[in-house]
Amino acid sequence: MSAVLVRSARAEDQSALAALWAAAFTPPLAPDQWLVDDERLDHTIVAADDDGVCGSIYGLPKRLRESDGGVAQVHAIGSVAVAERARGRGLARRLVSATLDAAGDADWALLFTGTPEVYRSSGFTTFSMPRTMAGPWAASTTAVEPASVVRESVGLGVLGPLREVYERSRTAAVVLAPVRSDRDWTMAEVRLRGATLYRLAEAETTVGYAVAEVRDGVGLLHESATDPTVADPAAVRRTLLDAVAADWAAAGVRTCELAAPALAAEERAVRAFAPAAVRQDDRTGMIRPLRREARVDGIRHFTAGDYF
Missing domain, CATH: 3.40.630.30 (Gcn5-related N-acetyltransferase (GNAT))
Structure with missing residues (x-):
């Protein structure tokens, strides 16, 4: 089992990322939305072993409304994927840590997941919304x-x-x-x-x-x-x-x-x-404070067009 390097994505990783997402997600995740992000390589971190890309995470900057009428700078995390050959080695946690380190001036981080237990150890907590x-x-x-x-x-x-x-x-x-x-x-x-x-x-x-x-x-x-x-x-x-x-x-x-x-x-x-x-x-949403706590009391909603 070869060592895994966590690093920024490169142009030559794009076809491997598309293949990883097609295999790791049900239904398969197409790269179409990712491809319209001109800064997608800067926003993407990959894990690679001797056989190539075996993990990914995408951290997209977004501005989200808060309950005090303000707007937060948010690190929106998606496309968290680990190839079957690399599972069970804590790689998802390493990828999350890497993207949080790259979050810049984000106030807090947001993700949506059906497996919240994966992210609790990284400081994320679940919230609900009537969607x-x-x-x-x-x-x-x-x-x-x-x-x-x-x-x-x-x-x-x-x-x-x-x-x-x-x-x-x-x-x-x-x-x-x-x-x-x-x-x-x-x-x-x-x-x-x-x-x-x-x-x-x-x-x-x-x-x-x-x-x-x-x-x-x-x-x-x-x-x-x-x-x-x-x-x-x-x-x-x-x-x-x-x-x-x-x-x-x-x-x-x-x-x-x-x-x-x-x-x-x-x-x-x-x-x-x-x-x-x-x-x-x-109840798929999870938040982690970065520079401060999120202010998300009130009527919450996220539309289909805004997921990442």
Whole structure:
């Protein structure tokens, strides 16, 4: 068994990293989101033995909203993978330590995982957030499909008109919601690629949107936002969800999973759209203080487009 070197990623590691992620994750993790990060090699640490790359970790700088109205510099950790031949040797812990050492001026670190026991010894603690509502779904018999909603398939460059609405909807309202950089928006376009963007505009200005799709018969609402400064935000939400409902009814959707922050106005809209859906707590998030403790009291939410 050869010695393992932990080091910064190099350009020649890219194909090996793609192969590692395809083997280590279920479903396989495609490198598409990682590839749109122009600084990906600086943000990635690998482990290598005599046979090549056998481990990885990705540390992405993000700006996340906190409960005091401020914004934290956060070291967002993902793509933690160890090849089967290198497991059982504490390599994941070494990779975590290395990425934390490279976190720079980050206030705290964040990751999402289904195996929290791996990270507790590195100082991470679990938190929960009400991320989705899930359950049976049926189209309303009174809903009318609105003609004013524009539909478009999500791809690179498509989410640009949503930026102001997204920021206004999250500022001072949703803890953990990123202040999205250009890179964050591009990564969201990659993660949400192929889903349908439903966009409502007034005087050529976007006032609300939803991103949704049907997958294996399940209706998925990935993200939505409404400009809180419009005259009737509730009507905007209702119009967007009516458009989603029309497509889901045509597709025969009977079950749904709806990502929405637990804000009162959002809850009312989602409950009207899916009365039988039940709020689900997500407990996959973990935080570790770096320069200070995280300030994440309040209504927390993280959308599908923002995972890393």
